[in-house]
Amino acid sequence: MTNLSYFIAGYLVIFGLLGGYVLHLLTLKKRLDREQKELSRQN
Amino acid sequence: MLFVNKNLKLLSFLAFLLVVAAFAMVLFYAPIELNMGIVQKVFYFHVSAAWIGMLAFLVAAVCGILYLNKKQLKYDFIAFSAVEIGLLFTAIANFSGMIWAKPIWNTWWTWDPRLTTMTIMAFTYIGYLLLRRGVDNPEKRARFGSVYAIIGFASVPLTFFSSRLLRTIHPTIFGADTGDMAMIPAMYQTMAVSIVAFTVLFAALLWHRSLLAARESELEILRAQTEVLEFGEVLDD
Numbered sequence: 001m002t003n004l005s006y007f008i009a010g011y012l013v014i015f016g017l018l019g020g021y022v023l024h025l026l027t028l029k030k031r032l033d034r035e036q037k038e039l040s041r042q043n
Numbered sequence: 044m045l046f047v048n049k050n051l052k053l054l055s056f057l058a059f060l061l062v063v064a065a066f067a068m069v070l071f072y073a074p075i076e077l078n079m080g081i082v083q084k085v086f087y088f089h090v091s092a093a094w095i096g097m098l099a100f101l102v103a104a105v106c107g108i109l110y111l112n113k114k115q116l117k118y119d120f121i122a123f124s125a126v127e128i129g130l131l132f133t134a135i136a137n138f139s140g141m142i143w144a145k146p147i148w149n150t151w152w153t154w155d156p157r158l159t160t161m162t163i164m165a166f167t168y169i170g171y172l173l174l175r176r177g178v179d180n181p182e183k184r185a186r187f188g189s190v191y192a193i194i195g196f197a198s199v200p201l202t203f204f205s206s207r208l209l210r211t212i213h214p215t216i217f218g219a220d221t222g223d224m225a226m227i228p229a230m231y232q233t234m235a236v237s238i239v240a241f242t243v244l245f246a247a248l249l250w251h252r253s254l255l256a257a258r259e260s261e262l263e264i265l266r267a268q269t270e271v272l273e274f275g276e277v278l279d280d
Contacts (some may be wrong), residue, residue: 001080003146010085010142011235013119014092014135018244021131025251039265 051250058247059239065233073233076225078149083106085143086223087233091241092209093136093161099129099245100168104196112263117253119185123175127167128245133165148173148212157213164198171195181260214241 057263069087075084109115140158141151144265152158171191178184226234 003080004107006082006142007084008142010082011088012139013142014085014088015191017131017135017138021128021248022202025255026249028255028259032262035266036091039262039269042269 044268051247051254054243054250055247058240058244061243065237065240068233068236070153074227076230079147082143082256085139086196086240087237089136089143090138090234091237092139093130093224094238094244096129096133096136096240097203099132099249100127100164100196100199102249103129105194107192110185110189110195111193114182116181116185117257119181119255120251120253120260122188123172124249124256126171126192128248128252129187130165130168131248132241132245133161133168137161153212155213156209156211157202157206162203164202167195167198169209170233183261 069084071088073084075081090103102125103122106118106125110118110122144153145151173190175184175188175192176186205211
């Protein structure tokens, strides 16, 4: 049975979602660092 | 960098190595199933993701109970993080399952009991994340989140047992009287490594996300204090 494209698509989705979540965490970390700097400057 | 301590760095590195090892086993060690062909290999990460999704919701419910008992906000941070990560893994299980289903069932989606209960479970926890945002007071939010996580957990056994108790086309691998899919030892070994890899990955992500949730909460308080100070200065002027 030739369903290689579905296999590739399946793992692209899996690693895409995992990678996307790690990127979300990195972006959140950067935003929190920036906000913390701004707030400590204001105080 | 996300890494704030050595143990978390080690755990994250271990999770990465295990996921790479599990994927290598899927590619080179697990045999191609005779009836379904290579697409069946989506199964290893699909099942692992579904299990971790349910484990994450269990962690959220346990942390909910702990928060209600001890009133420590750290349990709320862990519960919130577990729900967010649980939804990630549930989405992985759902989407990879749809891609597996298309060539095998000849449809992306069907309102089968397992798929339906899994969707109900996902929406239950999407509701948790959305409703939580509407509560400003951290303690009220934590109390609401805890109660929600405990009650919402009812959707997890419903999903788990749906393919065992109801008539369904979804295969049951573990805990069934008769196996719906013939599996040889190499398949079980790949499955076991995938589950371990995803469990370690879940632990690492949960640790990272909980630390970030704690920082978000600290900043929220700091921001509120700054606003009060600024308001006071405006009144003085």
